[in-house]
Amino acid sequence: xxxxxxxxxxxxxxxxxxxxxxxxxxxxxxxxxxxxxxxxxxxxxxxxxxxxxxxxxxxxxxxxxxxxxxxxxxxxxxxxxxxxxxxxxxxxxxxxxxxxxxxxxxxxxxxxxxxxxxxxxxxxxxxxxxxxxxxxxxxxxxxxxxxxxxxxxxxxxxxxxxxxxxxxxxxxxxxxxxxxxxxxxxxxxxxxxxxxxxxxxxxxxxxxxxxxxxxxxxxxxxxxxxxxxxxxxxxxxxxxxxxxxxxxxxxxxxxxxxxxxxxxxxxxxxxxxxxxxxxxxxxxxxxxxxxxxxxxxxxxxxxxxxxxxxxxxxxxxxxxxxxxxxxxxxxxxxxxxxxxx
Numbered sequence: 001x002x003x004x005x006x007x008x009x010x011x012x013x014x015x016x017x018x019x020x021x022x023x024x025x026x027x028x029x030x031x032x033x034x035x036x037x038x039x040x041x042x043x044x045x046x047x048x049x050x051x052x053x054x055x056x057x058x059x060x061x062x063x064x065x066x067x068x069x070x071x072x073x074x075x076x077x078x079x080x081x082x083x084x085x086x087x088x089x090x091x092x093x094x095x096x097x098x099x100x101x102x103x104x105x106x107x108x109x110x111x112x113x114x115x116x117x118x119x120x121x122x123x124x125x126x127x128x129x130x131x132x133x134x135x136x137x138x139x140x141x142x143x144x145x146x147x148x149x150x151x152x153x154x155x156x157x158x159x160x161x162x163x164x165x166x167x168x169x170x171x172x173x174x175x176x177x178x179x180x181x182x183x184x185x186x187x188x189x190x191x192x193x194x195x196x197x198x199x200x201x202x203x204x205x206x207x208x209x210x211x212x213x214x215x216x217x218x219x220x221x222x223x224x225x226x227x228x229x230x231x232x233x234x235x236x237x238x239x240x241x242x243x244x245x246x247x248x249x250x251x252x253x254x255x256x257x258x259x260x261x262x263x264x265x266x267x268x269x270x271x272x273x274x275x276x277x278x279x280x281x282x283x284x285x286x287x288x289x290x291x292x293x294x295x296x297x298x299x300x301x302x303x304x305x306x307x308x309x310x311x312x313x314x315x316x317x318x319x320x321x322x323x324x325x326x327x328x329x330x331x332x333x334x335x336x337x338x339x340x341x
Contacts (some may be wrong), residue, residue: 010144030060059095060127064134066091069206072138073136088131096124103127156217190232197225205254213250216285220247220278223260227274245280249341252317256287258310259335263291266333286338314339 012018034056067088076082129234161301204222206215227239257278263274272292278285314322314337322339 010148013141014145014148026064027061030057030064034060034195047183063091063095063105063127063131067135068138072135076135076139078144088135090130092128092131188270194229194232197229201225204258212253214246214253216249216251216278216280216324217247219251219253219256223256223276226257226260236270236272237267238280241277242275242277243280244278247278247280247284251278251285251341255317256289256337259287259289259337263289263335264335266294267291268294277283280341283340285341286336288337289335293331318335 007145009257012022034053053224071084071087075087149169185267201222204218220243224241227241231237232240260276267274275290277286277288279288314324322337325334325336327334327336
């Protein structure tokens with residue numbers, strides 16, 4: 001129940017389609033607050049109080065809307081709290097005194113004067129607190145509105161950062177693939193296969209970026225095509241891709257290709273392999289990539305598509321809902337990525 005209220009309340013306060021309903025509810029609150037003008041005694045309804053009630057309600061409405069659309073945005077929101085409190089105080093005091101003039105004119109004794117004065121002070125304090133309460137609701141509305149704007153800005157910033165990181169990955173992947181096609185261009189049969197596969201890879205890449213999400217099964221097929229191209233370039237290269245569990249889930253596009261490219265890059269020229277596995281368990285997916293290390297380790301360079309950028313992309317995509325483990329052993333290098341889907 002509480003979750004439903006938390007979900008509905010911000011929309012009710014902010015969405016234009018609820019504007020009329022918000023004003024109707026406010027007027028009902030005002031009318032029920034001021035209707036006690038008809039009672040002098042708990043069991044006695046006074047006649048001839050309809051016009052004073054209307055005037056009284058209009059006075060309260062005027063102060064509320066003046067506070068809502070002028071005092072709060074022009075003074076309180078801009079940090080002029082003292083000026084706001086003083087302005088609200090004198091406005092409420094002034095209207096309260098105007099409404100008390102009629103009652104003061106009808107008094108016939110000092111005792112009645114004291115009673116009317118006490119009632120006026122009591123009414124002033126009650127309505128001043130009431131207007132402060134309405135201000136609190138208005139501030140809550142601003143708070144919800146600002147939080148939504150902050151959320152939208154954060155989402156937009158995340159999308160831009162992801163696009164920038166993706167733009168760093170894509171040219172690198174494309175360069176490697178075109179380089180493979182160029183090396184094998186002398187073999188007509190292989191060239192046809194390479195160009196067809198490359199066409200499929202680029203189509204997948206473009207469609208995945210446009211959609212923002214791809215099926216895991218499609219991404220596995222993409223990796224298989226990519227490694228198949230690599231196999232045509234090398235005489236002694238092998239790879240395996242195994243899956244366990246349901247692969248019909250959505251994931252971000254080109255999520256695993258940086259790890260595959262890194263595995264290819266650091267594989268030995270001969271007797272090289274890559275073993276890839278996917279394990280789906282409930283709401284979690286585990287990706288594992290294993291490759292042998294070259295005997296002569298290549299010097300690591302900073303920049304490019306490094307681990308820092310990969311981690312940053314994962315942070316933006318999954319927040320804290322992922323685990324990346326890099327195990328650098330004597331002969332084998334293993335990457336394990338687990339995240340919530």
